[in-house]
Amino acid sequence: MTTKSISVTNLPYWESGKRRIRFLYLVGDTTFQLTKTSRNEEPVIPLFLGADLFLNTDVRTENHPRYHAKFAKRGLATKLAFAPDFRFEGIRVPCSHNSLWFYCVHGVFQVAFEFYSKQEQLSILESFQDLWKSRINDDQLNSAYNVRLQLDTKPPKTSSQETPVGFNPSSSDISVPAEHNVNSQDTPEDLEEVTLESTSGQGDNSSSADHDYCSQIKPVESEHISVLTERLHSIGNKVKCTSGVDKNREEAILKLLDFVEYWIDGQVDEEKLTEAVMVLLQTHFHGYSIYSSPLLQAVACWLGHQFHEANSSVSHQVEGFKMRNIEHIKDLPPAEDLATELFPEAMRNLLIHWMGLSEEAATWKRLSEYPIVLLILEFANHNLITGVAHVLYSSLICR
Secondary structure, rough: OOOOOEEEOOEEEEEEEOOOEEEEEEEEEOEEEEOOOOOOOOOEEEEEHHHHHOOOOOHHHHHHHHHHHHHOOOEEEEEEEEOOOEOOOEEEEEHHHOOOEOOOOOHHHHHHHOOOOOHHHHHHHHHHHHHHOOOOOOOOOOOEOOEOOOOOOOOOOOOOOOOOOOHHHHOOEEEEEEEOOOOOOOOOOOOOOOOOOOOOOOOOOOOOOOEEOOOOOOOOOOOHHHOOOOOOOHHHHHHHOOOOOOOOHHHHHHHHHHHHHHHOOOOOOOHHHHHHHHHHHHHHHHOOOOOOOOOHHHHHHHHHHHHHHHHHHHHHHHHHHHOOHHOOOOOOOOOHHHHHOOOOHHHHHHHHHHOOOOOOOOOOHHHHHHHHHHHHHHHHHOOOOOOHHHHHHHHHHHH
């Protein structure tokens, strides 16, 4: 039995002030390379390592994946998935999670202006502006790519226009043998990012210890792992023995597993949780009345507690509004505008859908009935704003 070799590659880096940002070139949708040549027929896009971009910012390391995903939704970042036997020098990742986040140059500017100091922003502008101009018409990135290395045995013929301003060629060596072809059979969904641990390594020209992706994985008691693994195996065996699962139940199970998978990886994805809860509610109501559903009652209780805890922030918002509009208290904005300004969106959504006043409702209906929504919000939050609320409240307490 032969042991498969591990290919280790040094990424080149782009210097911007005190920052050194590693990068590679995405060629088409399936390959990458470390140098740009004039022989490429497919589009060649420079992509910059997300861990380097967020190094020494106020964003906590465990929150990096959430920010990467946010930028990916805007087409500014992407996750590149590599084969398990492929490694980059100075970047340690578990073999089962061999994927990294990269940003296009437009994403570099967005990160800089959101998280960097003014001096660092200036450095980014100075070192990346020529590249930004040349890539101004690039399409948005896909959320993920499965990529392999494109090997070029001939020395690249680069012109002065192809050489990036901040490019440092000293770290562009590659130790992959020419016959080694890196393929990834995993889909982007199978390769997930792990929490990154970033340590500054900018004091010299070596990037060998910049990022240890494994250091945040804390050892878990073996008995806990055993219990979890046994439970998952048990579920897998039950699925194999089941003759069939109806479509609605299958959808609910898959949504729950999506959320569980993210949770195991230490990621809290509210969108995944929302999808799981919604499919549970919809599936649950096939056999239950809304008057007897324990699930709906639990959701209602939880929602009520959340709205009650929000009372102090709502009161603060209302008091500020009254101070600003003390001279115009008899000439307030329309009920819908007032409710939007003063009360949380979730509170409004609950009432307007309950009363049939969603965006699809007729304009006349929203205009005539939205004052009722505002009145209920005022009473429920113990914050009286309109004259109608004051009059009704006085009438009610007298009784």
